[in-house]
Amino acid sequence: MGYHQIELEPSEGSITAFSTKQGHWEYLRLPFGLKTAPATFQKMMNTVLSGLTGTRCFVYLDDIVIYARSLAEHDVKLQEVLDRLRTYKLKLQPEKCEFLRKEVSYLGHQITEARVRPDPQKVASIERFPTPTNLRQLTAFGV
Numbered sequence: 001m002g003y004h005q006i007e008l009e010p011s012e013g014s015i016t017a018f019s020t021k022q023g024h025w026e027y028l029r030l031p032f033g034l035k036t037a038p039a040t041f042q043k044m045m046n047t048v049l050s051g052l053t054g055t056r057c058f059v060y061l062d063d064i065v066i067y068a069r070s071l072a073e074h075d076v077k078l079q080e081v082l083d084r085l086r087t088y089k090l091k092l093q094p095e096k097c098e099f100l101r102k103e104v105s106y107l108g109h110q111i112t113e114a115r116v117r118p119d120p121q122k123v124a125s126i127e128r129f130p131t132p133t134n135l136r137q138l139t140a141f142g143v
Contacts (some may be wrong), residue, residue, distance in 0.1 A: 006029060
């Protein structure tokens with residue numbers, strides 16, 4: 001849903017064009033699958049949350065993590081982020097939102113009140129990965 005909230009300029013529709021038996025179509029909003037879509041979406045989110053990231057929240061694509069030392073501080077920061085999203089007319093999907101978490105997994109890390117550490121599930125999957133025995137397997141591991 002996030003990408004589809006970005007309207008394309010009329011001149012950009014041609015880069016999203018596709019044809020079917022029913023005709024030729026162009027997107028009016030940013031579709032998934034364009035090579036530049038993630039960068040475009042991240043740029044928008046950086047603009048929307050400018051001045052809030054690093055002090056009130058972290059944002060990566062459509063993941064926003066709000067952090068605070070107390071519930072009162074969290075409420076203030078949450079309101080600031082929600083106000084900013086409202087100002088830019090961006091919508092959230094409530095079923096994908098989680099609130100008041102004391103621990104989150106985010107970008108391969110486990111973030112708790114006490115520390116930030118690598119996500120144990122990610123570490124375990126690396127430890128279980130078979131040892132490469134040739135150059136092709138070694139190259140595949142790095143992908």
